Amino acid sequence: MxxxxxxxxxxxxxxxxxxxxxxxxxxxxxxxxxxxxxxxxxxxxxxxxxxxxxxxxxxxxxxxVAEHAEEPADAATVERWAPVHAALAAPAQRDDLEEAPTVTGVRDTLQAAVPLFAHDRFAELATALPSLLRDAETLTAIDPRGRPLRARLLELTGWLMTQTRQFDAAEMALARALDDATDRIQGASTVNTQCWLLLRRGKLADARELAAQWADDVEPRMSRATPAELSTWGWLLLRLSAAAVRDNRPGEAEDALRLAHSAAVALGRECTPEGDFLRTFGPITVALKRTENAMVAGQPDKVLTLASHIPADSLKPSSNNRNRHLLDVANAHTQQRQYAEAVDIFNKIRAGSPQWLPNQRYARDILASIVGKRRTLTPDMRALADLVTLPV
CATH class of the missing domain: 1.10.260.40 (lambda repressor-like DNA-binding domains)
Structure with a gap:
C-alpha cells in the first residue's frame, strides 16, 4: 500500500x-x-x-492505492522451495551429454507431474520439480523440440509460485514461459496466469491493461472458434473483470463478464482443452467468477444466492475453481454470522486440498473473523486455526 x-x-x-x-x-x-x-x-x-x-x-x-500486494510467503516457505528457486535460475548442464535428457523422457515426466499441480500436491512437487526444471533447461539447450515443453513447465511453475505467494519467483518463471511460447494460445495462457499474479500483487491497472490487450488480440470468430480459443479468450475476460471489480469499475467488470459468458455459452459445457486444467472453462467457471465479483463488491447475500444455483460439488477439488469459490461462500456465511455453515465449508476444502488451505491468506482472514467473534471455539475451529497458522 x-x-x-x-x-x-x-x-x-x-x-x-x-x-x-x-x-x-x-x-x-x-x-x-x-x-x-x-x-x-x-x-x-x-x-x-x-x-x-x-x-x-x-x-x-x-x-x-498505488500497490497492495498480498502478504508474501514466510521465510519457512521460501526455504522449503529454495531448490526450485535455484533450479529456475541455474544454467543448462552440458558436461555429461551421455546422460542428457530426451524429449520423450521430459515429456513423460512432465505429464506425470501435471496431476501434482492440479491437485495441489505441494510436498511432492517440492521434491520432484527441481530435477525436472534442470532437465527441461538442458534439453532445450541441445534440442529445440524441448522449447514448448520448457514453456509449459515454466508456466506451471509460475502458477505454483503464485499459489504459494512466492511472487518474485513466479514473475521470473512466467516471463521465461512467455518468451518460450511457440504459439498465440500458449502465450495467452501464460498471460492469463501473469494477470492473476498482478492481481495478487495489487497491480490492478496493470492486470486490467494486460488482460484487455491480450483479450483483444486473441478474440476468436465465434462461428468457428475452437474450444482452446474460446477458453483462452474467456479466461482473459474473467481476469479483466476481476481487476475491474477490485478497481471499483463495476460497469467494466460486468461487460467483461458478459463477454466471458458468451464464450461459455458457445462452448456449452465445462471444457478442458488439451487436458490442461489451467484452461478449464465453461458456464460453471463463469458462474463461479460472478460469485467472486459479488463477494469483492461486499454482497454476501448475493453470493449465497448465486452459490445455491452452482453445482460446485460436481467439480473436482481444485484451487483453480472450486476451492476459491468455497472460500467466497465461507466468507459470505461469516459476514451473515452463520459460523457453523462457514466452518462446514472449510472442512470440505480441508478434506479435498489439505496442502492448499494453509497457503491462503484469504482463508486466514476469514477464520480470524470467525475466531474474533466467538467466545468459545469448537474443536473444528481450533483445528482449522492451527492449519492456517492463525496467530494466537
Whole structure:
C-alpha cells in the first residue's frame, strides 16, 4: 500500500465534501480506522477496505492505492522451495551429454507431474520439480523440440509460485514461459496466469491493461472458434473483470463478464482443452467468477444466492475453481454470522486440498473473523486455526 494512502484519502474525502463520519457511514469502514489512516497512525489497510472507501468516494481503487500486494510467503516457505528457486535460475548442464535428457523422457515426466499441480500436491512437487526444471533447461539447450515443453513447465511453475505467494519467483518463471511460447494460445495462457499474479500483487491497472490487450488480440470468430480459443479468450475476460471489480469499475467488470459468458455459452459445457486444467472453462467457471465479483463488491447475500444455483460439488477439488469459490461462500456465511455453515465449508476444502488451505491468506482472514467473534471455539475451529497458522 502506498505510504501516501492516508493523504490521498483525506484529500479526496474533502473534495467530495464529506466528513470522516459521513465517509464511515457511506463506506461501512469504521470511523476509528479512517482517522488512523488519515493521521498516519496506520500506513496500510486491506485491499477490500480500500475498495469500500473508493466506492463511497466514487473513484477507482487505484486512485487511493498505488500497490497492495498480498502478504508474501514466510521465510519457512521460501526455504522449503529454495531448490526450485535455484533450479529456475541455474544454467543448462552440458558436461555429461551421455546422460542428457530426451524429449520423450521430459515429456513423460512432465505429464506425470501435471496431476501434482492440479491437485495441489505441494510436498511432492517440492521434491520432484527441481530435477525436472534442470532437465527441461538442458534439453532445450541441445534440442529445440524441448522449447514448448520448457514453456509449459515454466508456466506451471509460475502458477505454483503464485499459489504459494512466492511472487518474485513466479514473475521470473512466467516471463521465461512467455518468451518460450511457440504459439498465440500458449502465450495467452501464460498471460492469463501473469494477470492473476498482478492481481495478487495489487497491480490492478496493470492486470486490467494486460488482460484487455491480450483479450483483444486473441478474440476468436465465434462461428468457428475452437474450444482452446474460446477458453483462452474467456479466461482473459474473467481476469479483466476481476481487476475491474477490485478497481471499483463495476460497469467494466460486468461487460467483461458478459463477454466471458458468451464464450461459455458457445462452448456449452465445462471444457478442458488439451487436458490442461489451467484452461478449464465453461458456464460453471463463469458462474463461479460472478460469485467472486459479488463477494469483492461486499454482497454476501448475493453470493449465497448465486452459490445455491452452482453445482460446485460436481467439480473436482481444485484451487483453480472450486476451492476459491468455497472460500467466497465461507466468507459470505461469516459476514451473515452463520459460523457453523462457514466452518462446514472449510472442512470440505480441508478434506479435498489439505496442502492448499494453509497457503491462503484469504482463508486466514476469514477464520480470524470467525475466531474474533466467538467466545468459545469448537474443536473444528481450533483445528482449522492451527492449519492456517492463525496467530494466537
Amino acid at each position: 502506498s505510504a501516501n494512502f492516508g493523504e490521498r484519502l483525506r484529500e479526496i474525502r474533502k473534495r467530495r465534501g464529506l466528513s470522516q463520519r459521513e465517509l464511515s457511514q457511506n463506506s461501512g469502514v469504521s470511523l476509528s480506522l479512517i482517522r488512523k489512516l488519515e493521521q498516519g497512525e496506520r500506513e496500510d489497510t486491506r485491499l477490500e477496505t480500500a475498495r469500500q472507501l473508493a466506492s463511497a468516494l466514487k473513484v477507482p481503487t487505484t486512485r487511493l
